[in-house]
Amino acid sequence: MPSWPVxxxxxxxxxxxxxxxxxxxxxxxxxxxxxxxxxxxxxIDKINGAADELASAPMRDGSFGLEHTTEGQPMVWGNVVMGVRNPVALPLDVQHEADGTVWAEFALGCAYEGPPGHVHGGVCAMLLDHILGATAHLPGKPAYTGTLTLRYLRGTRLDRPLRAHAHVDRVEGSKTFAVGHIADADGVTVEAEGVFIHPKGAR
Amino acid sequence: MPSWPVxxxxxxxxxxxxxxxxxxxxxxxxxxxxxxxxxxxxxIDKINGAADELASAPMRDGSFGLEHTTEGQPMVWGNVVMGVRNPVALPLDVQHEADGTVWAEFALGCAYEGPPGHVHGGVCAMLLDHILGATAHLPGKPAYTGTLTLRYLRGTRLDRPLRAHAHVDRVEGSKTFAVGHIADADGVTVEAEGVFIHPKGAR
Structure with a gap:
């Protein structure tokens, strides 16, 4: 048996x-x-030296976008939430269950701060947009956010174990209605519901 | 006349x-x-060297939070949206007009990507949460997001001049109702409305 190729x-x-x-x-x-x-x-001199070294090598003109290996495997590595090549991303490790629910476990460090010691409400919104949207995304069939509504029950602390969860409430034509939340050990901190749309061309 | 002190x-x-x-x-x-x-x-070796040099100097145990100079001037420099010391922040340069409207002009590079070539919908949500909230924030009287609703009209492109705008629709007791949007040269891409709350202790 040959060794498994990388x-x-x-x-x-x-x-x-x-x-x-x-x-x-x-x-x-x-x-x-x-x-x-x-x-x-x-x-700063060291950082600039590192950036200069990268900038003097071949570079994409614009963003990372959606690239594929020569073998056709997709790479969404620039994504601000889940991109393994994007330093702004945690990256969020999104788990898909057989029943269609989606979840992720994570903690947010000081780079995501809003109110002192707490996650910025906008970061919670960003993560919930992503994880609710993930209930509708299918390979080759992207879904875009139509509407998103967030209810903040209390502050979300930095550096604590957090869990985000989302599931599909219902599907009507090209629209997926999803609900979800972020929770810490004491319960839900932010609730969300959203409508995610598969554009006609992608169906 | 003495020289103006730094x-x-x-x-x-x-x-x-x-x-x-x-x-x-x-x-x-x-x-x-x-x-x-x-x-x-x-x-990577250069970056690690830079990080090691910073980490071997005195460091905060946790996040930046809200610090003050010895002269009492506030510094919100760690904020993920507007913090001048947070590399994840643009930082957003939030302008306050005398009539209470708030706006910012900016462009979003590849670090904020969602769909290829486009800003992640969650990043638009994050920026709108911040700029709508800024209509309610007052020095020493912080406001927290209660609810936030976003309507995505079309995609927001990376690397284009963008403008975010928000104003107060009405105030009811401790609640500020704000509306706003993100627009590019062709018009609005995302609309938002939100309720921002001054907690009782801070009033």
Missing amino acids: SELEQLRSVYEPLAQSVRRLIDVSIRTRADAMTVKSV | SELEQLRSVYEPLAQSVRRLIDVSIRTRADAMTVKSV
């Missing part, structure tokens, strides 16, 4: 995912540091 | 704002790069 997807991921991970750590410490002016200046 | 606020900003700016550029090129494995490995 796919192009796995090979690319092994190169670029650690890059995003290193930038995520840098984002975190750059917000939290109290380093003095001389240290910060030295660090 | 305030502690300005001095701190001159040290740390360029750090966030350098990390923002690194985020952008790290997503767009097609550099080979050896180059990426070299870049």
Whole structure:
């Protein structure tokens, strides 16, 4: 039996995912540091050196978009919520159950702060848009947000274990009605409902 | 006439704002790069060196929160939307008019991508939560999101001039009802309405 080949997807991921991970750590410490002016200046020089090295290599003109390996495997790696190559993304590891429910477990660090010590309400909205939308997304059949309504029950703390959950309430033609929430150990912090639409061309 | 002194606020900003700016550029090129494995490995070493240098200097235990200079000037610099020290933030430069309207002009690069070439719907939600909320925020009198409803009229493109706008529809007791939108050169892309609440203790 031949050894299982490392796919192009796995090979690319092994190169670029650690890059995003290193930038995520840098984002975190750059917000939290109290380093003095001389240290910060030295660090900026190092960061600029790293960015210059990347910028002098071949680069996409625009965003990452949706790319495929030469084997046809899709890569949505630039996505701001779930992109493994996007340092702004957690990235959210979205789990799909057989019954159509979708969930993710995560914690949000200081880069996602709004009110002191708390997750920005807009970050909760962003994550809920994504995870409710994920109930409607199908391979090759994207769904776009039509409407999204959020109810904030109480603050969501930074650096605590959180769980987001969504399921389909009903489907009417091209519209998927989804509901969901973010919860911590004490219960739900933000509720959401949304309508997600499959554009006609994609059906 | 004595020379105008550089305030502690300005001095701190001159040290740390360029750090966030350098990390923002690194985020952008790290997503767009097609550099080979050896180059990426070299870049990761540089980034880790920069992060290690910051991490070995004094650091906050948790998030940035709301800090004040020794002169009492507030710094909301860690905020994910408007924090000048947060590399995930644009940062959004929120303008307040005398009549209570709030607006900001900006463009969103590849770090904010959802559908290929387009801003993630959740990022639009995040920005609208912030800018509608800014109509209710007053110094020392914070407002928290109660509900937020978003209607997506069409996609919002990356790398285009965008404008977000919000105004107060009405105030009922501790509740501010705000409406707003994001628009590009062709008109509105996302509409929003929200209720923002001043908690009793803060009134």
